[in-house]
Amino acid sequence: MWGLLQSALVYANALAPAWSGVSGVVPQKHHKAPHAPYADGGAWADAFELAKDAVLNMTVEEKVNITSAILGPCPSNTGGVPRLNITGMCFDDGPAGPRYTDFVTQFPSAFFAAASFDRDLIYERAVRIGNEFRGKGINVALAPVTGGPLGRSPYAGRNWEAFSPDPYLSATMSGITVRGMQSSGLITCAKHYVLYEQEPVCTGPLDWTGGRTDCRDVSSNVDDKTFKELYLPSFVESVRAGTGAVMCSYNLINGTFSCENDYTMNTILKGELNFQGFILSDYGATHSTIPSAMSGMDMELPSVAYFGPHLLEAVKHGHVPVHRLDDMVRRILTPWYAFQQHRSYPETNFQKWTLEDEIEIDGRKFRNAHADNRGDNPSFARKIAAESTVLLKNTGVLPLRHIRRIGVFGSDADYPHTLSGCGPDLFCMTASKERYWNGTVTIGGGSGAAYADYVGIRVDHLLHDDPAHFVSMGFIASQSEVCLVFVSVFLKENQDREPGLRLDKGGEDLIRAVEARCAGEVVVIIHAGGQVVVEDWVHLPRIGGVIFAGYPGQETGNALVDILWGDVNPSGKLPFTMGKATSDWPTGNILRETSRGWFGSETNPRSVFSEGLAIDYKWFDKYDITPRYEFGFGLSYTTFEMASLKVEKTWIKATDTVQATNEKHEGGDGLYDTIYVARVNLTNTGSTAGAEVAQLYMSYPQSEVEQPPRHLKGFHKVYLQPGQTQTVQMHLRKKDISVWDVKHQTWRIPKGRFVFYAGNSSRNLPLEFKLDVKDKK
Numbered sequence: 001m002w003g004l005l006q007s008a009l010v011y012a013n014a015l016a017p018a019w020s021g022v023s024g025v026v027p028q029k030h031h032k033a034p035h036a037p038y039a040d041g042g043a044w045a046d047a048f049e050l051a052k053d054a055v056l057n058m059t060v061e062e063k064v065n066i067t068s069a070i071l072g073p074c075p076s077n078t079g080g081v082p083r084l085n086i087t088g089m090c091f092d093d094g095p096a097g098p099r100y101t102d103f104v105t106q107f108p109s110a111f112f113a114a115a116s117f118d119r120d121l122i123y124e125r126a127v128r129i130g131n132e133f134r135g136k137g138i139n140v141a142l143a144p145v146t147g148g149p150l151g152r153s154p155y156a157g158r159n160w161e162a163f164s165p166d167p168y169l170s171a172t173m174s175g176i177t178v179r180g181m182q183s184s185g186l187i188t189c190a191k192h193y194v195l196y197e198q199e200p201v202c203t204g205p206l207d208w209t210g211g212r213t214d215c216r217d218v219s220s221n222v223d224d225k226t227f228k229e230l231y232l233p234s235f236v237e238s239v240r241a242g243t244g245a246v247m248c249s250y251n252l253i254n255g256t257f258s259c260e261n262d263y264t265m266n267t268i269l270k271g272e273l274n275f276q277g278f279i280l281s282d283y284g285a286t287h288s289t290i291p292s293a294m295s296g297m298d299m300e301l302p303s304v305a306y307f308g309p310h311l312l313e314a315v316k317h318g319h320v321p322v323h324r325l326d327d328m329v330r331r332i333l334t335p336w337y338a339f340q341q342h343r344s345y346p347e348t349n350f351q352k353w354t355l356e357d358e359i360e361i362d363g364r365k366f367r368n369a370h371a372d373n374r375g376d377n378p379s380f381a382r383k384i385a386a387e388s389t390v391l392l393k394n395t396g397v398l399p400l401r402h403i404r405r406i407g408v409f410g411s412d413a414d415y416p417h418t419l420s421g422c423g424p425d426l427f428c429m430t431a432s433k434e435r436y437w438n439g440t441v442t443i444g445g446g447s448g449a450a451y452a453d454y455v456g457i458r459v460d461h462l463l464h465d466d467p468a469h470f471v472s473m474g475f476i477a478s479q480s481e482v483c484l485v486f487v488s489v490f491l492k493e494n495q496d497r498e499p500g501l502r503l504d505k506g507g508e509d510l511i512r513a514v515e516a517r518c519a520g521e522v523v524v525i526i527h528a529g530g531q532v533v534v535e536d537w538v539h540l541p542r543i544g545g546v547i548f549a550g551y552p553g554q555e556t557g558n559a560l561v562d563i564l565w566g567d568v569n570p571s572g573k574l575p576f577t578m579g580k581a582t583s584d585w586p587t588g589n590i591l592r593e594t595s596r597g598w599f600g601s602e603t604n605p606r607s608v609f610s611e612g613l614a615i616d617y618k619w620f621d622k623y624d625i626t627p628r629y630e631f632g633f634g635l636s637y638t639t640f641e642m643a644s645l646k647v648e649k650t651w652i653k654a655t656d657t658v659q660a661t662n663e664k665h666e667g668g669d670g671l672y673d674t675i676y677v678a679r680v681n682l683t684n685t686g687s688t689a690g691a692e693v694a695q696l697y698m699s700y701p702q703s704e705v706e707q708p709p710r711h712l713k714g715f716h717k718v719y720l721q722p723g724q725t726q727t728v729q730m731h732l733r734k735k736d737i738s739v740w741d742v743k744h745q746t747w748r749i750p751k752g753r754f755v756f757y758a759g760n761s762s763r764n765l766p767l768e769f770k771l772d773v774k775d776k777k
Helices: 002-014 042-056 060-067 110-114 119-135 167-182 224-231 233-240 262-272 290-294 309-316 322-338 377-388 467-478 504-517 556-564 617-622
Strands: 076-078 090-092 187-193 219-221 245-248 278-281 358-361 364-367 390-394 406-409 482-489 521-528 543-548 606-608 640-652 674-684 690-699 711-720 725-733 739-741 746-748 752-759 767-773
Touching (some): 060 309, 060 322, 224 233, 224 739, 377 556, 406 504, 467 504, 521 556
Parallel strands (some): 219 606, 482 521
Antiparallel strands (some): 076 090, 390 543, 640 674, 690 711, 752 767
16 A cells, blocks of 8 residues: 555656746646547557457456566566467567577667668668567567667767667668568567666665666756757657557656656657557656556556556556556557567567576476577678778778788777677676676677677787787787777666776777887777777877777678778768867766755756757857767768759658657648758769768758757768769658747748758768748748
8 A cells, every 4th residue: 555655645746847947848737637648549440449359358457467567588578368368578678689588690789780871771670680589479679779868978878779869860760670670570669768868877886796876867857849859859750650669768857757757758759749559667767656657658667566466456446547547458459469469479489587498487487499580680780780880090001902911909809708798688797897898899788789699700819908918019010011909988778988988998008009019000990889089099190090890799800801801892971970079078968976955865866958959960060169070971992972962842742651640730741741852963983882871961041040050851872883973862851841839839841041961971061052941922
């Protein structure tokens, strides 16, 4: 009973306006308990009817069983209704492939795959990942990461799990990934909804596992315009693509926990976006029974804390109406029926507890079938990794030709010594509880990771970082025509980056030591999950090449060989900006201390998103800061030229919508219809075949004073032979040129002069086209 009373007290607090006091937002007025908008199935109307009929035949206990976690073989499992042939669901991470199991492919992480700027490649990656999940009998993939974090700060420890801090690139890749993964019959779960831009603030010591203690979730305090234009689009595209589930996040949103936030879950996600699936909690992100259920959360994972018997009691006492419980269950079952998981879906054939054949827990046996569904996925993972690799600097040393003596330096070139590279959970903690990876870094740690059965090819030669070995390294370097230096930054869940944006294990010292003695030129290979400040070594005289190799997955070595020797012409582009100094980015947008409340007690720290829309390259553009390597930058072994940019009016009805949204907008065309098309001619002017990414940026009319100078609004990757020219088309939808009108709560196209720019990075835009949009007569 105390649990129910506690929930009621929390519920009273949750009724406070979640967005009051925030610029441009009308405070909520709760005259009665909020309730989630009822689902009607939308495009899944037939599946909704099946779910509706099933719910009519369930007891209250069975309904609650559908919404609540049970012990099972997967990282999380929900109960079913055996008498109605409704099985429980199996949930597993993560964005780079199925976690906690073997005979799967460790694909390149999402942010690194996004560096390919290749829609087709991203879709195929998603299809293949989805099929591997299906092959293991996983019903719901807790993926993709579609904007939580988006990448507000370069210090966020989980940026590598998502695609990009640019909302257009992130939203595009998110929608494509949902479509690709769900083509297998898998249900995707877009996460982490929403504004989850840093890890909890922890002030206590590390525990024995290396975990954080004395932690407080952060409240993301944001205005309406920034929320709608910057942080919501990736989730919008996931909903439009038909994602079956969305995960609410750990953080608070303007003072209210995400998983009991009526405005973001009910008003926005289920109302404005017309989301027809179910909202599940992140692991441990539930804080109540009644307010969570009434504010829109449909399922609690990974174990019962507030649902289960607590939800049953709340329903029986009328605190959660039966019709709300019915809606929760219908929302859960509708995608299950829609993707035919009730008919021909494989049974779960793995268990998370161990990679051994069998384990017994609480009298139940869980088995591993060691099912292998990879096919040629490793070869495709190699292709993704190679095409996503970003060449940042090249004085002509690359590609390697006629080189006979190569020195390889740094532990990041070493082969990992265990299956995962650092232990069963990929959190990579040593006895001293410091961040560590015992070989080349292929992926980050935590729920975004997947095991690698192997990692490329093995190279053994002076793979040390310790300064004690610098003398011997210097001798080898002095005998080498080319010195390859491997450095890294390992990032993981539950820990944001420390100040400095520096390399792990003194990587800067290693680079300088090798550069000082190398007989030839030095090529630096960076495996990192985000930005690195390179100013203290990038201009040294022998630094001939710099390669950003990201988190490339298990085919890292093979893919890198493809780039180094020129079998693949590098075509990756940075999906974020690399500055020259940490002071180039706004300060204070990663909190590291808790707040103090009454009588000095600790409270949830509040992070005010005062930079608004200007994050990443838009911040650099707004304040005229010269980056080291800008968003969209990447070199090639050949040269390209763009010409003849034109933007012309057209109308093409949207055909990519699975579930239509209820977003308000001015004018008669559909919000996602194409109303303009941009065309530009792209020519390979060099002597080597290769791919280039044509990029389209747009400036709003000067009347839109809150807008940063330029926004990415289109991109297209094309492969060209030497001398070949192709006309590239980039479609502009109505929403792409609209802004969110806070006063009228609608999307509108500003009147005035739009300026479009085309080039191959956010700072190299040689082509310009002006377009005047006038009021209709």
